[in-house]
Amino acid sequence: MKKKIFHGEIQPEMFARALIAEFDRGNFLARQIPTPQGLIVQIATRPQRQSGGQTGLTISIDRVEDGVAVQIGDQSIFGVAASLGSTALAALQNPFSLLGRLDDIAQDIESLQLDDRVWETVERVAAAHGASLQLSERLRRLICEYCDTANPVGESSCIACGAPLGNVQPLTCPNCGFVVRRSETICPNCKRPL
């Protein structure tokens, strides 16, 4: 999963603050860069740290109509896999060499799980602010095509004139929160069947 849209009263800065609090310490450093649509958070391993390979990750956090879209870029890995590989080789030749490498292994595994840890943080922030992969209350009201009355989503017919509302009901992908048309059978964002 590379992109999720959180609907509700939430701002990109709320995600950035939490990501920096979580990742700008220990073996990692994190910083935020403003963009026209929101901001970017970059997380990278510190150059002078003790162990493991290098890695970096960019997270784009954009304002969208009804909330915030969070996208995680491809993780660039410099020497993480190589570091794990040389450990395996050294361990074959001399099992005792593994003892001196345990910190490296732990650090490389921590680095490889960076994506998952970023999503955990992002989802915790969204939940704390009541944002979700569902449409917010504002978009949950839809306008009758015949009489322009606002109706709650889920209503099968207009509360004012009784006309059927099936055509105007919006949907979101339950997997990633992307707003989809009723005619779509595959989510255009995450490609899962709807």
Ligand SMILES: [Zn+2]
């Ligand atoms: Zn109506």
Ligand SMILES: [Zn+2]
């Ligand atoms: Zn989706």
